[in-house]
Amino acid sequence: MTWDDHAMPCNHYRAAISARATGTPLPATVTESALDHHMTSCLSCGRWARHLTTLRAATDDLLRRRRPTEAPPEPV
Numbered sequence: 001m002t003w004d005d006h007a008m009p010c011n012h013y014r015a016a017i018s019a020r021a022t023g024t025p026l027p028a029t030v031t032e033s034a035l036d037h038h039m040t041s042c043l044s045c046g047r048w049a050r051h052l053t054t055l056r057a058a059t060d061d062l063l064r065r066r067r068p069t070e071a072p073p074e075p076v
């Protein structure tokens, strides 16, 4: 499969955006700078990235709040 720089579909970038949002390495085919460039030039991917980041932050916050700071009480 060959990807022309200008023919890279949004799907391809979105995999990288979601990888970045979850803290996993980007796909080998997408560089950080290519991704940044795409997000600034593609409105829908930019919006999607923000949505994903917000969602991710909300999930982290929820998990943090639900995670007990002390050992749970022993069942009787």
Ligand SMILES: [Zn+2]
Pocket: 009, 010, 013, 038, 042, 044, 045
């Ligand atoms: Zn896009």
